[in-house]
Amino acid sequence: MSYSTEELHKLDKQYYLPTFRRYPLAFKKGKGSRLWDMEGNEYIDALAGIAVNNLGHAHPKLAEAISKQANELIHISNFYVSEPQIKLAKKLADLSGLQRVFFGNSGAEAAEGAIKIARKYASKNGRGGTIIAMKNAFHGRTLAALAATGKEAMMQGFAPIPEGFCHVPFNDMDLLKEKVNDDVAGIMLEPIQGEGGVNPVDPVFLKELRQYCDEQNIVLIFDEVQCGMGRTGHWFAHEHFDVKPDVMTLAKALGGGVPIGAVLASERVGSAIDWGDHGTTYGGNPLVCSAALACIEVTEEEDLMHQAVEKGAWLKDQIEKVKPDYPEIKEVRGYGLMLGIELTVEAKPIVVAMMNHKVLANATAGNVVRLVPPLNIPMEDWKTVFEVLLQSIKELR
Numbered sequence: 353m354s355y356s357t358e359e360l361h362k363l364d365k366q367y368y369l370p371t372f373r374r375y376p377l378a379f380k381k382g383k384g385s386r387l388w389d390m391e392g393n394e395y396i397d398a399l400a401g402i403a404v405n406n407l408g409h410a411h412p413k414l415a416e417a418i419s420k421q422a423n424e425l426i427h428i429s430n431f432y433v434s435e436p437q438i439k440l441a442k443k444l445a446d447l448s449g450l451q452r453v454f455f456g457n458s459g460a461e462a463a464e465g466a467i468k469i470a471r472k473y474a475s476k477n478g479r480g481g482t483i484i485a486m487k488n489a490f491h492g493r494t495l496a497a498l499a500a501t502g503k504e505a506m507m508q509g510f511a512p513i514p515e516g517f518c519h520v521p522f523n524d525m526d527l528l529k530e531k532v533n534d535d536v537a538g539i540m541l542e543p544i545q546g547e548g549g550v551n552p553v554d555p556v557f558l559k560e561l562r563q564y565c566d567e568q569n570i571v572l573i574f575d576e577v578q579c580g581m582g583r584t585g586h587w588f589a590h591e592h593f594d595v596k597p598d599v600m601t602l603a604k605a606l607g608g609g610v611p612i613g614a615v616l617a618s619e620r621v622g623s624a625i626d627w628g629d630h631g632t633t634y635g636g637n638p639l640v641c642s643a644a645l646a647c648i649e650v651t652e653e654e655d656l657m658h659q660a661v662e663k664g665a666w667l668k669d670q671i672e673k674v675k676p677d678y679p680e681i682k683e684v685r686g687y688g689l690m691l692g693i694e695l696t697v698e699a700k701p702i703v704v705a706m707m708n709h710k711v712l713a714n715a716t717a718g719n720v721v722r723l724v725p726p727l728n729i730p731m732e733d734w735k736t737v738f739e740v741l742l743q744s745i746k747e748l749r
């Protein structure tokens with residue numbers, strides 16, 4: 353016996369911690385860029401589990417890698433090594449040019465790891481532990497990641513919030529320098545802010561920041577949890593700006609939906625970590641690492657980054673063309689298939705209208721419609737997403 357969508361929502365309200373304000377949907381099955389609800393209604397997915405399902409749903413290579421690994425070995429302790437873990441660590445090091453890798457289970461955990469690495473390095477170099485982060489950032493919901501996020505509404509009621517974080521406006525070098533003293537261990541930012549409304553960093557600011565961090569011996573941390581792993585057309589978004597971090601976090605698309613996060617560090621900074629400094633039970637187990645390896649392989653084999661670039665450029669182009677007829681569209685931003693369409697009106701009602709037309713998107717930062725579909729979304733579906741977006745804007749006039 354299977355539950356109906358309505359029954360599931362009733363039970364959700366009864367049993368689940370009431371932290372999510374959910375849409376009245378429940379999904380049972382997916383394939384590629386399509387999802388089916390409990391009643392068999394079909395949806396086009398332009399959210400991809402929030403930039404997670406880069407390969408789409410139920411990709412046969414990913415499903416096979418998971419099932420094969422599950423039949424062989426799901427988990428061992430990090431007292432031992434496994435082939436999938438070491439292969440994945442080497443692959444990520446090769447792709448990023450960073451030498452050291454540690455696996456956790458989420459983006460927030462990767463942020464925690466990054467903060468610890470930066471602080472340990474700072475403590476060995478005579479600096480304090482303060483982390484400077486950006487306004488409108490998002491780094492996760494665990495306590496330190498929340499402190500790094502710095503969003504007042506998210507911190508309400510959770511005092512005491514861990515100390516040692518401060519925030520500066522994104523892309524402002526002068527105000528950032530004002531905050532720097534010997535207490536600062538690291539500077540943390542998303543090369544393209546996701547939750548903040550798909551805001552790409554100013555390339556000049558980023559170059560200056562890199563140089564400044566080198567001069568001051570401050571650890572530069574990039575949070576690529578959302579913009580990393582191919583979505584923007586490069587493996588890592590920082591490649592667009594030709595600036596390398598000392599420490600980088602990954603999660604979301606890394607495992608294509610299985611829970612895995614990673615923190616990477618240069619040899620120089622990563623070597624500050626000593627035996628016993630950090631740990632995890634599940635982190636980087638054979639199952640999730642096999643899944644992540646399969647995701648990377650498919651991204652390469654199916655040229656998904658190229659697909660992201662083409663489809664992203666197509667949408668930007670279309671939006672520019674129709675803009676004169678849609679005064680509600682202020683601007684379209686982003687790289688590859690990490691796109692934000694800033695509106696002059698609230699984005700949430702538009703997203704709800706799109707949902708009623710069976711297209712899933714997301715509203716962020718109040719007035720931004722975020723589109724982060726699977727990178728292999730067929731052109732046909734991508735066109736439907738665009739048409740439904742326009743139609744939904746019109747309906748709400």
Ligand SMILES: *Cc1c(COP(=O)(O)O)cnc(C)c1O
Pocket residue numbers: 457458459460461463490491492493542546547575576577578579603604
């Ligand atoms: C989603 C996200 C996180 C948090 O990841 P979780 O897996 O939800 O903990 C951190 N940083 C960025 C940029 C994100 O988009």
